Amino acid sequence: MSGDHACAEGSLAAGLGFFAGYPITPSTEIAEHLAIRLSQVGGTFAQMEDELGSMAAIVGASVAGARSMTATSGPGFSLMMENVGLAVMMEVPCVVVNVQRGSPSTGLPTAVGQADVMQARWGSHGDYAIVAYSPASPQEFFDLTLRAFDTADTYRVPVFLMADEVVGHMTERVVIPPASRITRVQRKRLPRLKGNGRFLSFHTNGKDLVPALAHAGEGYRAHFTSLTHDERGYPTNSPDVHDRLVRRLVNKIKLNAGRIVEAEEYRLKDAEVVVVAYGCMSRSARRAVDMAREKGIRAGLLRPVTLWPFPESRLRELDKGKKKKAFVVAELNLGQMAREVERCIGRPPATLTHAGGKVLEPEAVLEVLAEAGR
Amino acid sequence: MSKETVVARHPLDELFRADRFPHILCPGCGIGAAMHCLAQAMTESGIPLDRHVCVSGIGCSSRVPGYLNVDSYHTTHGRSIPFATGLALVRPDLEVTVFAGDGDLFAIGGNHFIHAARRNVDLNVICINNFNYGMTGGQAGPTTPFGAKATTAPFGNWERPFNLPYLASAVGAVFVARWTTLHVRQLKEAVRSVMKKKGFAFIEVLSPCPTGFGRPNGIGDGLEEMELYRERCVVDHKASLPDMDIDLRDKKRPIVLGNFLNLDRPHYQPGKIPQETSHG
Amino acid sequence: MENKPAGDRGVPGARRPLNLSQARIPRGAVHVLPQRCKGCNFCIEFCPKEVLAPSKDMNAKGYHYPVVAEGKGEACIRCQFCDLVCPELAIYTEEVF
Numbered sequence: 001m002s003g004d005h006a007c008a009e010g011s012l013a014a015g016l017g018f019f020a021g022y023p024i025t026p027s028t029e030i031a032e033h034l035a036i037r038l039s040q041v042g043g044t045f046a047q048m049e050d051e052l053g054s055m056a057a058i059v060g061a062s063v064a065g066a067r068s069m070t071a072t073s074g075p076g077f078s079l080m081m082e083n084v085g086l087a088v089m090m091e092v093p094c095v096v097v098n099v100q101r102g103s104p105s106t107g108l109p110t111a112v113g114q115a116d117v118m119q120a121r122w123g124s125h126g127d128y129a130i131v132a133y134s135p136a137s138p139q140e141f142f143d144l145t146l147r148a149f150d151t152a153d154t155y156r157v158p159v160f161l162m163a164d165e166v167v168g169h170m171t172e173r174v175v176i177p178p179a180s181r182i183t184r185v186q187r188k189r190l191p192r193l194k195g196n197g198r199f200l201s202f203h204t205n206g207k208d209l210v211p212a213l214a215h216a217g218e219g220y221r222a223h224f225t226s227l228t229h230d231e232r233g234y235p236t237n238s239p240d241v242h243d244r245l246v247r248r249l250v251n252k253i254k255l256n257a258g259r260i261v262e263a264e265e266y267r268l269k270d271a272e273v274v275v276v277a278y279g280c281m282s283r284s285a286r287r288a289v290d291m292a293r294e295k296g297i298r299a300g301l302l303r304p305v306t307l308w309p310f311p312e313s314r315l316r317e318l319d320k321g322k323k324k325k326a327f328v329v330a331e332l333n334l335g336q337m338a339r340e341v342e343r344c345i346g347r348p349p350a351t352l353t354h355a356g357g358k359v360l361e362p363e364a365v366l367e368v369l370a371e372a373g374r
Numbered sequence: 375m376s377k378e379t380v381v382a383r384h385p386l387d388e389l390f391r392a393d394r395f396p397h398i399l400c401p402g403c404g405i406g407a408a409m410h411c412l413a414q415a416m417t418e419s420g421i422p423l424d425r426h427v428c429v430s431g432i433g434c435s436s437r438v439p440g441y442l443n444v445d446s447y448h449t450t451h452g453r454s455i456p457f458a459t460g461l462a463l464v465r466p467d468l469e470v471t472v473f474a475g476d477g478d479l480f481a482i483g484g485n486h487f488i489h490a491a492r493r494n495v496d497l498n499v500i501c502i503n504n505f506n507y508g509m510t511g512g513q514a515g516p517t518t519p520f521g522a523k524a525t526t527a528p529f530g531n532w533e534r535p536f537n538l539p540y541l542a543s544a545v546g547a548v549f550v551a552r553w554t555t556l557h558v559r560q561l562k563e564a565v566r567s568v569m570k571k572k573g574f575a576f577i578e579v580l581s582p583c584p585t586g587f588g589r590p591n592g593i594g595d596g597l598e599e600m601e602l603y604r605e606r607c608v609v610d611h612k613a614s615l616p617d618m619d620i621d622l623r624d625k626k627r628p629i630v631l632g633n634f635l636n637l638d639r640p641h642y643q644p645g646k647i648p649q650e651t652s653h654g
Numbered sequence: 655m656e657n658k659p660a661g662d663r664g665v666p667g668a669r670r671p672l673n674l675s676q677a678r679i680p681r682g683a684v685h686v687l688p689q690r691c692k693g694c695n696f697c698i699e700f701c702p703k704e705v706l707a708p709s710k711d712m713n714a715k716g717y718h719y720p721v722v723a724e725g726k727g728e729a730c731i732r733c734q735f736c737d738l739v740c741p742e743l744a745i746y747t748e749e750v751f
Contacts, residue, residue: 018464020456039645044463046644049489053456056449056486060429060460063447064468068460083457086450216445216461217468219424223391223440225448226432234394235440235448376727378684378720384743396742401692401717406741414738551665556700558738560665567665597695604700611660633663637656 001174003167004029006138007071007097009174010145012037013182017066020046020057022076025109026165027099030071051076055083058094062087063224065215067149071097073165074116075106077123084158085124088249090224091202091211093152093187095145097161099168100279102356112165113356114279115333120160121308127246129253131260132160132308134278138172144305150185151260155252156210162307164332166280166359188212190220200231202245209252253309262305263314267293271300272325273373274318276341276349278304280359281330288330288365297373307337315344326372330365332356389413389423391443398437402588402596404555404581405502409438411558412473412500415565416444419469427470429458431483433509434583435475435502452483455490458497463644469569471498477507477515480536484516488545491574493642498568498575499547503538504583505622512586519621523590540615542576543635549575550635552618555582556603557631564633573641580620580629593622607631682732682747684722690744693717697736697745703729706736720745 001009008030011019019038021031031047038045044061048054051072058068072080077098087094102108103115116123120132131151135141141163152159190199190212201222204211214220227235228242236242253260264282267289268274277285282303292299302318304311318324327349329338338351350372354360383392390413399405416426426444430436432451439446445468449457454472462470472479479487479501490497506524507513514524514531517538521530543550549568553561561579568575582588582599593599602622611632618630640648658664684705691713697720698706707723720736730747737746 018460020460044644046459046463048456048459049485052453053459053486053489056453056456057460057463059449060447060457060462061464062460064461064464066464068464082450083453086453090447214445216427217425217465221424221443221445223446223448225440226450227448234391376722378686378722381685381687384687384690384746386743386746390743392743396690396692396715399741402694403741406743407696407739410738410740410743551663555741556739558735562738563665597699600696600699611663632660633665636658636663636665 001138002029002169002171003135003138003141003163004099004169005033006142006174007145007161007163008033008037009176010142011069011095011149012041013142013176013179014146014149015067015184016043016069018044018046018058018061018068019070020048020054020061020068021070021072022048022051022054024073024076026101026168027071027073027097029168030097051079052082055080055096056086059083059087059090059092062092062094063090063216067153069095069097071099073099073101074103074113077116077119081119081123084130085126085128086226087158088124088128088130089226091156091249093156094158095148095152095161096158097145097163100162100164108357110165111357112280112332112359114164114281114331115336115356117162117307117333117336120162127250129250130158130160130308131155131253131306132162133305134162134307135167136279136282136303137167138170139174141167142174142176146182153185153187154210155256156213157253162279164279190214201233202229203231204248209248209255257309260306261309261311261314263311264303264305266301266303268300268302268318270298272298273300273328273369274324274326275299275301275328275330275365275369276304276337277301277330278307278337281332284360284362285330285365287362288369291362291366292369295370297370299369299373310340312344315341319345326350326369328352328365328369328372330360330368332359386410386413386417389417389443390441394441397441399434400585402582402584403434404504404596404600405435405438407555407558408500408502408561408579408581409441411562412438412471412565413442415562415569418566419569421469421569425468427461427468429454429461429470429472431474431478433475433478433507435473436478438473452478452481452486454478455483455486455497455499459490459495462496466496470496471500473500474502475508476501476503476505476517476538480516480538491542491545491547491576494546494548494573494639496572496574496641498565498577500565500577500579501538502579502581504581504587506583506587508583508586512590519623522587522623535619537616537619538578539618539634543615546574547576547635548573548637548639551576551633552578552580552631554580554603554607554631556600557607560631573639591623603629680732681728681750682730683750684730685746685748686720687744688713688719690742691717691719692742693719694741696739696741700739701736702733703731705729
């Protein structure tokens with residue numbers, strides 16, 4: 001099964017109710033697959049006029065009660081940023097898949113890239129926080145898609161699946177667990193209301209910072225606005241309310257990072273050289289680590305599974321006492337994650353970067369890690 | 375029985391988040407009247423209020439859902455229609471009304487409008503046309519008449535405006551009407567009737583914007599623009615849609631109103647391919 | 655695809671034929687919410703019976719709200735136009751029996 005198909009199947013396993021999308025290489029197979037499969041399971045597939053519409057539609061579908069998703073690549077991801085901000089502000093759970101290709105602009109439509117990493121974190125205007133996963137194989141694309149919906153529902157936040165063309169188009173064995181073994185997080189919902197009771201639709205208990213969600217048509221008569229709003233959902237110009245709201249939107253992810261962050265560690269225990277790589281490049285990096293070990297270089301791999309929140313506390317831990325000889329970042333952009341690693345360890349890591357179009361060979365990673373570890 | 379009675383509540387207050395009144399709209403603005411018609415149509419529709427949903431974009435008109443006591447979504451600029459599309463597809467049992475302005479629906483949101491109409495999504499779209507961007511202070515927009523003054527057209531607008539009923543009918547709307555904020559009964563009836571209708575219904579509502587459009591263009595305040603509607607509006611349900619351009623400043627040109635189009639055509643239901651029954 | 659017949663295009667019109675022998679002209683009583691009024695004068699100007707006039711007093715925002723005009727105490731026919739055209743929901747009428 002290809003990565004794109006695995007993603008589509010993962011979304012179905014998660015109970016996808018609504019997909020809206022616009023054709024774009026190399027993510028189109030997700031839409032094509034769901035065009036067939038969603039109708040078989042009673043969901044709704046809609047092809048929209050553009051990615052602005054796709055993103056708006058999945059937010060609308062989600063407040064109506066459906067688990068919803070869209071899939072795109074860089075150019076479409078740029079257009080979606082507007083209503084990613086809407087989903088953040090209205091706190092509407094949804095999943096956005098970006099199968100990354102060479103960029104900027106139309107770039108290399110059919111070839112791999114990883115240069116949307118920072119856009120995933122900062123692409124929409126304003127202060128906010130989201131969650132972004134980075135799958136490195138079709139199986140993981142399936143697994144993380146499943147998890148992305150749970151994370152979105154738990155924190156009422158848009159969740160990104162930052163795949164890349166290689167992972168999207170690669171074909172590998174994918175094991176789909178039986179439906180009985182798949183558990184789903186339930187959205188935190190307001191208790192059913194009778195009559196025209198008033199309630200605070202954006203009130204939180206101050207602990208997990210996530211308000212309970214009112215779906216359309218349940219009698220809450222809730223107001224959702226993209227404007228800064230108070231706990232009733234009413235717009236306000238108050239700088240204090242604004243600061244409190246934006247801080248909560250950031251903190252509900254930031255303060256729960258310990259529960260959200262995932263990273264895979266490979267041969268890291270005694271490693272002197274730490275390679276940081278994700279997505280398709282982590283596959284080269286893993287091979288490079290093995291090759292380095294054969295040469296007697298004690299290398300290991302840290303693979304962020306969540307790009308955002310970034311596994312920064314783990315990196316800081318690894319760097320404790322400055323005992324590592326070197327950190328190496330290998331990625332298909334000109335150093336976006338390297339910058340994040342530098343922020344965590346306080347010095348620039350060695351880098352292997354390329355603007356994209358191909359996956360860098362394990363030998364190239366090996367060369368940089370050997371040089372850095374000398 | 376001679377004098378008025380002073381009261382604290384309006385009978386329709388239950389339809390509104392009256393704790394938010396007075397609303398932000400200017401004196402003489404017609405949007406409040408159109409909102410009033412929408413609320414009245416909702417109560418008369420026979421559809422329980424809990425099943426009504428109102429979606430908007432950004433702008434003065436788009437503030438309306440925030441005052442209505444129904445499930446309401448004040449989304450991003452231009453995106454009310456795709457947002458409402460997603461919502462309506464997941465809950466086809468809900469009555470979804472989009473209430474937004476001409477700039478929102480036809481400039482930044484124009485692409486969504488034409489495609490939702492083409493698909494015949496089951497939405498009621500009410501467009502306040504006040505010939506300018508009011509919220510941002512009177513800039514020229516897609517309906518500003520040729521030659522009219524706006525803050526971004528200080529020497530007169532050199533763009534041709536859309537004729538909205540003609541546009542809506544051309545792209546596939548199954549119901550097309552134009553009324554004004556003076557023609558409140560006809561407007562209310564049109565809104566009420568589209569709440570019973572499946573498919574993409576479009577109602578243009580001409581409304582005074584004294585602050586942004588009326589005063590800079592010699593039309594005067596809201597009342598004077600309403601007077602102008604009274605003098606120059608002609609109801610003609612059979613009017614020729616291509617000839618329905620509006621220029622309030624042109625004293626010889628009538629403003630044509632009516633329910634121009636009402637077709638039965640299968641509405642958008644993804645996964646369902648309807649059998650065409652007629653090719654007439 | 656047939657367009658519904660013009661005249662009403664399937665929309666019930668506001669105007670219906672009147673049967674004079676059965677018609678009863680209602681009488682209305684005007685209710686106002688002075689604090690909501692923004693003084694647009696729509697209700698005053700478009701009342702078909704010229705029942706309303708601007709108040710002498712101003713509300714808290716400085717607007718002259720509608721009151722029943724001198725000598726018009728019995729003139730309201732409860733057509734409800736003032737109610738529906740009011741952007742502020744600041745006026746309505748009730749039928750008097």
